[in-house]
Amino acid sequence: MAIQLRKSYRFALRSSVYISLVICSGVLLFLYFEDLLKEYWPWYLVFIVLTFTMSFVVLQIRVENFIYRRIKQIYDDVSLLESSSFASRPITTDMKTLTEEIEKFAKDKKVEIDTLKIREEYRKEFLGNVSHELKTPLFTVQGYIHTLLDGAMEDKKVRKKYLQRAAKGVERLIYIIKDLDLITKLEIGDLHLEWEDFDIIELIQNIFDLLEMKAAKKGISLVFDTRYPSPVYVHADKEKIQQVITNLLVNSIKYGHEDGTTEVSVENLIKNKVIVRVTDNGEGIEPQFLTRIFERFYRVDQSGSRKEGGSGLGLAIVKHIIEAHNEKIYVESVVDVGSEFSFTLERASAPKKEETAKA
DSSP, rough: OOOHHHHHHHHHHHHHHHHHHHHHHHHHHHHHTTTTTHHHHHHHHHHHHHHHHHHHHHHHHHHHHHHHHHHHHHHHHHHHHHHHTTTSSOOBBOOHHHHHHHHHHHHHHHHHHHHHHHHHHHHHHOOOOOOHHHHHHHHHHHHHHHHHHHHHHGHHHHHHHHHHHHHHHHHHHHHHHHHHHHHHHHHTTTOHHHHHHHHEHHHHHHHHHHHHHHTTTTTOOEEESSHHHHHOOOEHHHHHHHHHHHHHHHHHHHEEEEEEEEEEEEEETTTTTTEEEEEEEEOOOGGGGTTTTTTTTTSSSHHHHHOOOOOSHHHHHHHHHHHHHTOEEEEEEETTTTTEEEEEEEEEEHHHHHHHOOO
């Protein structure tokens, strides 16, 4: 291991000068009072040099050994905590450098500990949320089955009704588990995207048709901001983008006011990008919740969202799908005015068949 001696050399040099001055001054006074200075002054100069040299050598060896042993112990202790950091570094006896290294190490460790604490809190919250989400449909299914086993099975009407409700509880469990599986794949980067060019306007219209009945129950209209006479082609995973838009529209219906409107727009951006906006005039989201709405199972309105159903993973899945496309998602909201979710996609040129037909 390399040893840097700059600081210890200076210390030994200064100390040797002080020691030499003290000793040589005493010898000088002795020679002066004994009237021997003129006779022995050449030897006196040799004595000065020898005194300085011996002092320097002894001090340097002793100080260096002392400092090196102490600092090596510090490095060894620290290396137990971070083998990849300090163990590979040369040991320095430069106290300023050592202090800077230790301070940097302490700051890095503090950040690491704070991060671990945040993750631990997030893990506890996540496990609690998963437990709650799974517990509700499980207990529901269990209740209906036990009721049937306790004698209600003999009544055909009750039996059918309870079995239907139990089936809905099982469907909700499957829905939650599928979403959990999907978001796990998204977070670990294990999801394979099927890239293709498709018309985003046509896709949105198809989703409008699928959600028409759900929106009609609350009197909510699903509309475009304007008429799109020609297709808008994008390059992405069509199935995953369909899930993104569906989740955003379902969310707008869930939290939208009755007889409201959800509007979708597709606009061109610079650098060959388009931005898709989903805007509603619902209840909106308070500013303090905006930074957390993309977290798994996070709900702004616990009671309202429970009544509406869902896995609590919709917006988290949206965020991860968009990020898997290396795109961005944005949200703006004003309480009692509405919310707007928007995301970018890569624009694609029209397919050759389409261009030929137009020509």
